[in-house]
Amino acid sequence: MTETMILIPGRTSEQGTALNKGKLKAEYQHETSMLDINTEDMERLGLQEGDRVRLSNETGEITVTCRGRKPEDLPHGVLFIPYGPPSSQLMAGETAGSGMPLSKHMEVKIEKVDV
Amino acid sequence: MSENIRTVKNATCTFCGCLCDDMELTVDLDEHRITKAKNACVLGRAWYAEHVIEDRPAAMIDGKEVDFDEAVEEAAQVLVNAKFPIIYGLSDTTSEAQREAVAIADYIHGTIDTTTSVCHGPTGMAFQGVGESTMSLGEVKNRADMVIFWGGNPAVSHPRLFTRYAVTTKGMFIPNGKKDRTIVLVDVRKTASDPVANIQIKVKPGKDFELLWALRALVKGKSIDPSIEKITGVSLATLEDLVDRMKKCNYGVIFFGMGLTMTRGRHFNSGALMALGTDLNEFTHFVVKPARGHGNVTGADNVVSWQTGYPFGVNFNLGYPRFNPGEFTTADTLSNRDADAAMFIASDPASNFPKPAIEHMKRIPVISLDPKQTITSLLAHVAFTTATYGINTTGTVYRMDDVPITLRKAYDSPFPSDEEILTAIKKRVRELMLSKYGTSGVRREAKVASLTPL
Numbered sequence: 001m002t003e004t005m006i007l008i009p010g011r012t013s014e015q016g017t018a019l020n021k022g023k024l025k026a027e028y029q030h031e032t033s034m035l036d037i038n039t040e041d042m043e044r045l046g047l048q049e050g051d052r053v054r055l056s057n058e059t060g061e062i063t064v065t066c067r068g069r070k071p072e073d074l075p076h077g078v079l080f081i082p083y084g085p086p087s088s089q090l091m092a093g094e095t096a097g098s099g100m101p102l103s104k105h106m107e108v109k110i111e112k113v114d115v
Numbered sequence: 116m117s118e119n120i121r122t123v124k125n126a127t128c129t130f131c132g133c134l135c136d137d138m139e140l141t142v143d144l145d146e147h148r149i150t151k152a153k154n155a156c157v158l159g160r161a162w163y164a165e166h167v168i169e170d171r172p173a174a175m176i177d178g179k180e181v182d183f184d185e186a187v188e189e190a191a192q193v194l195v196n197a198k199f200p201i202i203y204g205l206s207d208t209t210s211e212a213q214r215e216a217v218a219i220a221d222y223i224h225g226t227i228d229t230t231t232s233v234c235h236g237p238t239g240m241a242f243q244g245v246g247e248s249t250m251s252l253g254e255v256k257n258r259a260d261m262v263i264f265w266g267g268n269p270a271v272s273h274p275r276l277f278t279r280y281a282v283t284t285k286g287m288f289i290p291n292g293k294k295d296r297t298i299v300l301v302d303v304r305k306t307a308s309d310p311v312a313n314i315q316i317k318v319k320p321g322k323d324f325e326l327l328w329a330l331r332a333l334v335k336g337k338s339i340d341p342s343i344e345k346i347t348g349v350s351l352a353t354l355e356d357l358v359d360r361m362k363k364c365n366y367g368v369i370f371f372g373m374g375l376t377m378t379r380g381r382h383f384n385s386g387a388l389m390a391l392g393t394d395l396n397e398f399t400h401f402v403v404k405p406a407r408g409h410g411n412v413t414g415a416d417n418v419v420s421w422q423t424g425y426p427f428g429v430n431f432n433l434g435y436p437r438f439n440p441g442e443f444t445t446a447d448t449l450s451n452r453d454a455d456a457a458m459f460i461a462s463d464p465a466s467n468f469p470k471p472a473i474e475h476m477k478r479i480p481v482i483s484l485d486p487k488q489t490i491t492s493l494l495a496h497v498a499f500t501t502a503t504y505g506i507n508t509t510g511t512v513y514r515m516d517d518v519p520i521t522l523r524k525a526y527d528s529p530f531p532s533d534e535e536i537l538t539a540i541k542k543r544v545r546e547l548m549l550s551k552y553g554t555s556g557v558r559r560e561a562k563v564a565s566l567t568p569l
Contacts, residue, residue, distance in 0.1 A: 006320055010373070013271045013307070017161035020130075023466055023489050060470050073305035078320060080304065085466050085490060093450025093471035096381070097441030098240065099232040099428055101450075101469045103377040105320050 001045060002111040007055065007090065008104045009083035023084070032084025037110075038076050039068040045112060052113040055079075057106060060089035063113055079110070117145035126523045128152070128159040129207070129505035131273050132407030132515035133252075133280065135159065142525045149506065149525055156274035166486060166503040173530050175498045183531065183539075190458070190482045190497045191543035195551065197456030197480075199432075200225040203445040204462030204484075206234075206409035208533040209510025209522070213411075213418040215537035216460055222544050224431045226454075229415040230462050231427040232444040235405040237376040239416065239426045240440060241386030248392045250368065250402040251516045257286035258400075261364035263299040265388060266323060266374020267406050270307035276370065276406065282311050288365075297360060301326075302374060314357070319348040324380045326354075327387035333358040334394045362398040369403045376405075407515040410505065414513035449475045458482040460533060461501075465491040484533055499536050502528035510534065 018028035035053065047053065051066045064086060074080065081087050083103075090108060095101050126138040139153035140163065152163040174186035181189075194200045202220050205213050206229060220227035231239060255262070262281050269276040277283060285292040293311075300312035303320045318326050326347045329339045333354055344350045361367055369392055375384035388403060395401035407413050416426045423429045425438035428445075441447055445464065448454040449472035456479055465473055466489060476494060483495035486503045502508050507528035513519050
């Protein structure tokens with residue numbers, strides 16, 4: 001079952017401290033692969049905390065790990081991920097003449113990955 | 116820990132644009148590390164603790180250790196022989212190094228761009244269009260009784276923006292700190308910054324422009340239809356209350372971030388917010404400030420502006436500076452495959468750029484300058500390991516409010532600084548360009564770029 005949602009890559013405290021340790025180290029790679037998702041959306045998609053999901057769009061696809069967030073904290077249909085190499089794979093090069101790629105609010109398809 | 120300890124007072128943390136210059140560093144000179152950073156936030160503590168002398172060659176070509184001079188020669192050759200060389204990055208280095216980078220771009224008739232183009236570049240573009248009612252952070256600390264954060268999460272990106280400059284800190288005319296202030300937070304989701312806000316406004320993703328424009332109309336006394344709630348997710352009553360408070364405050368400030376610049380509308384979003392700030396000056400004193408993420412990205416804006424006339428995305432192919440976001444900005448010169456060589460300084464675009472841009476970085480010769488090993492430095496043809504600015508080097512940096520600060524060094528590094536490397540590359544590039552084009556050629560001959568054949 002796949003659904004289309006909006007992905008917001010952004011900062012977290014863990015991402016900010018982990019990048020100082022080194023972007024090639026496990027801590028940074030782990031944090032930038034964690035996906036915040038509304039718990040009601042998770043239920044509807046048959047997802048449990050810690051499940052792997054595939055996010056894909058025209059640009060690319062990544063596999064990340066679910067972290068549930070309360071619906072009053074994260075709206076339905078909105079996903080958040082600490083930005084880094086995984087989220088960059090979903091970023092298109094088109095900047096609409098501004099120099100700035102669309103780095104937040106990318107439309108992505110989300111589906112559970114069967115392990 | 117050894118006995119050979121040194122204390123550095125009033126050092127400046129260069130992790131984010133707050134550039135807190137009240138750091139008290141305890142330095143172990145034998146172990147070459149900072150063991151304590153008093154006054155640093157969680158990001159600053161990580162910055163100081165993790166930037167140590169790493170066991171890595173100072174200079175490499177294709178991953179193999181070489182002499183410094185050999186790496187400089189190879190870098191210079193790559194830049195001079197390219198048809199469309201680009202230089203990018205520069206947000207985590209000193210302004211002295213930034214000047215050298217601009218000089219190199221000038222000599223090679225190349226393109227210079229900074230991380231601004233994928234951060235507050237849209238704000239810079241809006242600034243050219245509508246201007247900025249601006250201030251220093253000291254003014255905010257001492258005067259601001261209304262502080263709005265729009266499209267950003269300072270609790271995780273600029274922790275001391277709250278505690279040292281804008282929320283809890285006491286000021287000359289704000290004797291009770293947070294109690295004397297109204298804090299407003301505008302975002303699409305709940306973040307770690309929410310607890311400090313008196314008023315939390317949740318806007319629908321991609322509707323900031325509509326919200327800002329409605330606020331502008333209300334400030335100017337126009338009426339807004341209640342259907343604004345359906346469009347933006349925010350009720351008319353909330354907007355009217357906010358406008359009333361903004362007009363009645365003594366000194367208001369809006370800090371804004373990537374929620375505006377990185378989403379649909381980009382410079383229109385920034386421009387709408389900046390125009391709102393200006394509009395409010397008919398009623399009270401109101402200022403706006405983009406919250407800058409890296410230690411010296413503001414310095415990059417300053418240096419590139421005063422040296423070329425433009426803040427970022429500057430091309431010298433015709434022998435004079437031209438500015439065109441979307442054409443000369445790095446996301447475009449890479450994604451569109453225009454660049455046939457690149458020098459990345461103090462930045463890691465191979466981690467954070469769009470996928471097509473990252474793919475192109477793998478096709479062209481890349482020169483990388485970084486204190487740490489990154490995805491960019493690993494794919495580089497020529498890689499320099501650098502000393503860390505503000506820890507191993509002095510130099511000038513600019514805070515997010517354009518205040519220049521001089522860095523204090525904690526301990527020496529065996530690695531060269533960005534400034535030293537770029538000065539050496541600049542000298543060699545100049546020699547090569549003169550021998551290739553003569554004294555008249557360097558300035559007057561037009562070097563027209565051609566697209567790299569696919």
